Amino acid sequence: MQLQEKIIGKILLLIALSSIFILSLITFFIFEEGIPLILKIGPKAFLLGQKWIPSKGLFGIFPMIVSSFWVTIGALLLGIPLGLACTIFLSELIPPSIATLFRPAIQLLAAIPSVIYGFWGLIVLVPLIRNYLGGPGLSILAGSLVLSFMILPTIITISEDALKTLPPSYKAGALALGATHWQTIWRVLIPAARSGIVASVILGMGRAIGETMAMIMILGNAVKMPTSFLESARTLTTNIGIEMGYASGSHRQALFATGIVLFFIIMTLNTLAIFLSKRRAH
Amino acid sequence: MFQESKIIIKDFSFYYGSVQALKNINLNIQPKEIFTVFGPARSGKTTLLKSLNRLTDLIFGTSYTGAIFLDGMDIYDPKVGLTHLRRRVGMVFDLPTPLPMSIFDNIAYGPKLSGTNRRNRLDEIVEKALRSAVLWEEVKDRLHTSALRLSGGQQQRLCMARVLALEPEVLLLDEPCSGLDPISTASIEETLFQLKKDYSIILVPHNIQQASRVADRAGFFLNGELVEEGPVYQIFTKPKDKRTEDYVTGRFG
Amino acid sequence: MIINRTRYLTQGIAKILIWIGALSTIAVMILILLQILREGLPVLHLHFFLESPKEMGREGGIFSTIVGTVALTLVAIFVGAPLGVGTAIFLREYTRESKISRMIRFGTDCLAGVPSIIFGLFGFVFFVIRLNMGWSILSGGLTLAAMILPTVISTAEESIKAIPHSYREVSYSLGGTKWQTVTRVVLPGALPGIFTGILLSVGRSIGETAAVILTAGSSLVMPTSLFSPIRTMSVHFYILAREGISMKMAYGTGAALILFVLIINVMAQWLISRYIRHRS
Numbered sequence: 060m061q062l063q064e065k066i067i068g069k070i071l072l073l074i075a076l077s078s079i080f081i082l083s084l085i086t087f088f089i090f091e092e093g094i095p096l097i098l099k100i101g102p103k104a105f106l107l108g109q110k111w112i113p114s115k116g117l118f119g120i121f122p123m124i125v126s127s128f129w130v131t132i133g134a135l136l137l138g139i140p141l142g143l144a145c146t147i148f149l150s151e152l153i154p155p156s157i158a159t160l161f162r163p164a165i166q167l168l169a170a171i172p173s174v175i176y177g178f179w180g181l182i183v184l185v186p187l188i189r190n191y192l193g194g195p196g197l198s199i200l201a202g203s204l205v206l207s208f209m210i211l212p213t214i215i216t217i218s219e220d221a222l223k224t225l226p227p228s229y230k231a232g233a234l235a236l237g238a239t240h241w242q243t244i245w246r247v248l249i250p251a252a253r254s255g256i257v258a259s260v261i262l263g264m265g266r267a268i269g270e271t272m273a274m275i276m277i278l279g280n281a282v283k284m285p286t287s288f289l290e291s292a293r294t295l296t297t298n299i300g301i302e303m304g305y306a307s308g309s310h311r312q313a314l315f316a317t318g319i320v321l322f323f324i325i326m327t328l329n330t331l332a333i334f335l336s337k338r339r340a341h
Numbered sequence: 342m343f344q345e346s347k348i349i350i351k352d353f354s355f356y357y358g359s360v361q362a363l364k365n366i367n368l369n370i371q372p373k374e375i376f377t378v379f380g381p382a383r384s385g386k387t388t389l390l391k392s393l394n395r396l397t398d399l400i401f402g403t404s405y406t407g408a409i410f411l412d413g414m415d416i417y418d419p420k421v422g423l424t425h426l427r428r429r430v431g432m433v434f435d436l437p438t439p440l441p442m443s444i445f446d447n448i449a450y451g452p453k454l455s456g457t458n459r460r461n462r463l464d465e466i467v468e469k470a471l472r473s474a475v476l477w478e479e480v481k482d483r484l485h486t487s488a489l490r491l492s493g494g495q496q497q498r499l500c501m502a503r504v505l506a507l508e509p510e511v512l513l514l515d516e517p518c519s520g521l522d523p524i525s526t527a528s529i530e531e532t533l534f535q536l537k538k539d540y541s542i543i544l545v546p547h548n549i550q551q552a553s554r555v556a557d558r559a560g561f562f563l564n565g566e567l568v569e570e571g572p573v574y575q576i577f578t579k580p581k582d583k584r585t586e587d588y589v590t591g592r593f594g
Numbered sequence: 595m596i597i598n599r600t601r602y603l604t605q606g607i608a609k610i611l612i613w614i615g616a617l618s619t620i621a622v623m624i625l626i627l628l629q630i631l632r633e634g635l636p637v638l639h640l641h642f643f644l645e646s647p648k649e650m651g652r653e654g655g656i657f658s659t660i661v662g663t664v665a666l667t668l669v670a671i672f673v674g675a676p677l678g679v680g681t682a683i684f685l686r687e688y689t690r691e692s693k694i695s696r697m698i699r700f701g702t703d704c705l706a707g708v709p710s711i712i713f714g715l716f717g718f719v720f721f722v723i724r725l726n727m728g729w730s731i732l733s734g735g736l737t738l739a740a741m742i743l744p745t746v747i748s749t750a751e752e753s754i755k756a757i758p759h760s761y762r763e764v765s766y767s768l769g770g771t772k773w774q775t776v777t778r779v780v781l782p783g784a785l786p787g788i789f790t791g792i793l794l795s796v797g798r799s800i801g802e803t804a805a806v807i808l809t810a811g812s813s814l815v816m817p818t819s820l821f822s823p824i825r826t827m828s829v830h831f832y833i834l835a836r837e838g839i840s841m842k843m844a845y846g847t848g849a850a851l852i853l854f855v856l857i858i859n860v861m862a863q864w865l866i867s868r869y870i871r872h873r874s
Contacts, residue, residue: 061422067773068688074680078747079701081740085708085716092719144615152612161620163863168623170794170859172801174832175848179626181835208626211619241605262707269709271804272832296711296804303718303808318715322708329707333700396767401690424769432767438760441783450778451768500764507768 089322093315105316111282111298113306118313120320122284126199126292129285130274131267133203134210138267139260141207142214143249146256149215150222151244162216169212177273180205185277194289197279203288205273210263217262221255222248254335261332265325271296295321347372347511347541348393353407355388355397362388364565365407370511375533375542377556377573379549380588384562386545390513393543394430395423411511428455431504435516435545437496439488444480447488447499451507466506474502475532494525501532512542519547530555549589553577561585627852633841634849642846647814651830652840656847658816662731662824665817666810667799669735670742675792677739678746682788685747686754687776706744713741714808722809729823734810738802742795749791753784786869790862797858801851803828827851 097105100118108119149158180201189196229251233243249256279291280301293301299314299321306314348370355363363385370376378386391397393409395416409416416426428451440447448467457463467484471477476498480491488499497517504512514533518526526547533542533555546552552559553573560570561582569582580586587593645655681698689695717737727733757780765775781788803826811823812833825833831851834844 064771064773071680071684071688072694074677075684075698077677078681078705078743079698081743082701082705082708084720085712085740088716088719088724089712092715141615141619144612145619148612148616152609152616164620166863167856167859170797170801170855171627172803172828172851172855174801174803174828174835175630175852176626178831178835178844178848179629183629208619208623239601239605241608242601245608265707265709269711271709271711276832276836296709299711299715300804303715315715315719318712322712325707325709325712326704329704333703394767396763399763399766424771427767428769434760434763434767436760438764440761440764440779450765454765454768454770454774454778503764503768 086322089315089318092312093317093319096309096312096316097319099309105313106320109284113302113310113313116309118309118316120295120298120317122282123293123295123298123317124320126278126285127268127294127296129288130199130202130206130278130292130294131264133199133288134206134267135260135264136207137203138207138210138214138263142211142218142259142263143256145211145215146218146222147244147249150219151240151248165212165215169216173209173270173273174276176205176209177276180273180277188289192289194287195279195291197277197291198289199278199285199292200288201277202274202292202294205277206267206270209270209273210266213263213266214256214259217259218252218256221252221259224255225251258332258335261328261335265328265332268294268328269296269321269325271300275300295324345372346370347412349410349413350389351408351410353392353405353409355385355392355405356403357400358402362565363392363405366567368560368567368570370541370543371558372510372541373537373539374557375537375544375555377544377546377552377559378562379546379552379559380562380568381593383564385565386562387515388565389562390432390515390543390545393511393513394427394432396427396432398423424454428507429509430511430513431507431509432513433497433500433504433515433517435519437493437500437520439491439496439499442488443485444488444491444499445484448502448506451503455507467502470502470506473505473532473536474498475528475535476502492525494521494528497521497525498529498532501529505536510540512536512540514542514544516545516547518551526551549577561588563588630845630848630852634845634847634852637842637846638849638853643850646816647830647843650839651814651834651843656827656830656850658814659825659827659830659847662810662817663800663826663828665731665820665824666734666738666806666826667796669731669820670738670799671792671796672739673736674739674742674746674795678743678791679750679788681743681747682750682754683776683781686751687772687780702744702747705740710741710802710804711808713737714805716740717805717809728821729809729811729813730821731810731817731824732820734806734824734826735820737805737809738799741802741805742798745795745798746788746791749794750784750788753787753791754780756787757783786865790865790869793858793862793865797855797862800826800854800858801828802826803832807832827854 105118105120107121108117109121110117110119149161184201184204185196188198188201225248229247230243233247274294275297278294278297280293281291282293285292295317298317303314346369350366350368353363353366354361378389380386397403411429440450445467448470449463452463452466468477471480476495479495491499518529536542544556556573558571559573559576561568561576563584569580569585576585577589580589642655643660644657646658647656648654685695685698717733721727721733721736722729761779762775765779806826807829812825812829813823814825817824827847828851831844831847834840834847
């Protein structure tokens with residue numbers, strides 16, 4: 060009986076190590092495929108090169124990095140205010156009973172596949188932008204708009220959680236000192252929850268940078284440095300997603316190398332967010 | 342006398358981390374007696390009980406010195422099976438804790454753990470245990486309904502029956518009547534008198550009155566120390582230690 | 595007195611802006627769903643679900659993609675659920691906060707943040723190429739299993755944590771071993787919560803596209819074994835939309851996708867609320 064228990068314990072330990080194991084596998088294989096290429100053409104040429112022409116062996120991903128950056132910034136520009144608005148709305152401006160109806164609705168919206176959002180962007184937003192603002196419609200603007208909606212549930216749920224875990228004395232104290240409801244929210248509660256809110260934004264950023272399918276559908280396919288929000292572009296993710304189907308040899312390796320860069324950026328963001336939420340716990 | 346004692350606690354000290362909860366306890370428990378462990382809160386009474394069936398092993402960061410012997414066998418000997426020990430030394434907690442199952446499954450839980458699976462054998466065990474806990478008549482028609490629907494007193498007797506189903510040799514009762522109405526308390530105390538014929542019982546009483554009603558011998562615990570022990574009549578009327586006298590007469594506690 | 599009025603004016607404006615912001619967000623989200631459902635629901639006849647795609651998806655239905663989606667999800671659950679629940683049992687019952695448990699949690703948190711395209715790359719090079727499974731249900735399902743692992747672990751952990759410690763103490767005091775206590779007391783009580791977590795993972799798997807397209811391929815042929823390539827509903831939807839094959843079929847597939855995902859999530863939410871009510 061004792062031996063049986065010991066064996067079970069060891070088996071469970073092995074099972075529990077699976078997540079670390081898988082993470083290591085992912086890291087290993089992505090790097091194994093991608094590093095040779097980065098070494099071959101040099102990190103500077105890879106990261107800062109502005110020409111991506113696989114047939115000529117040119118693998119500069121700087122335009123993709125810049126595009127990822129701009130699409131994400133755009134998504135945050137809209138997503139943070141809207142996300143904060145919804146968070147404040149849910150936690151302070153409506154009665155808790157109605158709020159409990161909204162929260163499952165947000166979870167439902169978060170569960171909608173990204174390809175659905177991409178499709179909507181394609182048939183509604185892209186023509187709108189093309190007709191009223193010019194350009195091909197398939198643009199960074201369209202991408203940012205759709206992305207902002209996709210990251211809203213992340214920002215809302217985590218920020219709301221941050222607000223909920225504040226000591227009730229903060230709100231009671233501020234109101235008792237004569238602050239209006241709004242002043243309490245804006246000057247006391249939000250700043251107090253700031254590290255949780257920042258964590259939610261960082262996680263939203265990670266989600267935005269990692270989004271692939273919806274972006275393929277609405278960003279267009281231009282492999283050049285973007286100069287305006289109305290231009291088409293390619294992000295790190297769409298670069299991989301579009302060309303992986305037919306790439307081989309060095310070309311494929313370059314896509315994995317793109318994956319390494321993506322991996323790095325997102326791991327950094329996520330670790331930062333985890334670190335921030337752990338700090339909040341104290 | 343040495344050979345006949347059921348449990349021998351020898352120079353036993355117990356630590357939660359660096360906090361000493363039991364200080365050098367020396368105590369013998371005889372078979373077929375009710376020994377009551379009484380004293381103010383946080384004196385180490387529950388810790389003592391939980392040490393006797395090594396439930397303290399579940400808590401992290403504890404340590405002990407000294408030894409505890411059950412029928413001459415050191416219970417902390419690594420060769421001793423924990424499950425075997427806990428079947429011989431059963432415990433009833435201060436809060437009724439029925440498992441979220443039927444009455445029958447609650448009682449049968451222990452026997453099933455040790456491999457008893459045949460239905461008619463389990464039926465026998467369950468009935469015998471419920472009769473011993475004076476609960477059979479009240480629940481015999483609803484054995485397969487949820488145990489959570491019983492009243493507090495019934496639940497506590499269920500917990501007793503659950504322990505009795507394993508036919509242990511020692512019963513550890515930690516304030517078994519707390520939260521119960523006087524009638525339930527009385528029926529449990531009556532049950533204890535019946536059980537005394539077959540088991541060694543160590544009881545942490547709800548109050549001193551219960552201790553003097555029910556027990557044969559008593560031990561006064563204060564701040565982890567066994568201040569004094571002896572026959573119930575002597576402890577409560579002619580205590581040898583001033584601290585015992587102060588507590589028993591109500592000067593503190 | 596003047597100062598007072600400004601404060602309340604600010605408050606009024608701020609609150610109005612927030613109401614507008616929040617309500618318009620919700621409105622847009624609902625509009626997005628309604629748009630697709632409006633065009634797509636009329637397409638959802640019985641034969642749409644029961645016929646396989648013909649003419650590269652211009653005609654017919656989505657049957658083979660449904661089969662593909664179900665097969666992929668089943669593999670993912672079959673592998674991911676035991677791994678996830680086992681991890682949760684280990685973290686909650688077999689160890690306390692230590693270097694190992696912190697490492698495992700960190701690994702799980704990191705895994706949760708890996709984007710699906712990276713999973714796709716990994717699944718492609720590891721399952722499809724190195725392990726020679728090719729584009730297949732197995733490759734896709736195993737990749738998905740890795741993707742749902744963090745979700746299963748965290749919901750299972752929460753459910754296990756919710757079981758009162760007194761139940762465990764009772765089991766141990768009656769002579770139960772750790773494994774007996776886990777299987778007879780802890781897991782039965784935690785099962786509803788664990789099941790909900792698995793359900794949520796199913797919802798996630800159905801919508802997953804990037805990782806699936808790189809590991810399971812996009813074949814419209816009915817699969818014959820675990821090693822057959824298949825196209826899932828979300829991949830089919832993506833291809834229809836991007837290649838502009840058929841708007842009508844795209845809308846129909848999209849509507850079906852939304853319905854399946856919504857149904858599963860509503861079921862999960864209902865289970866959660868029933869579970870909470872049952873506990874109290």
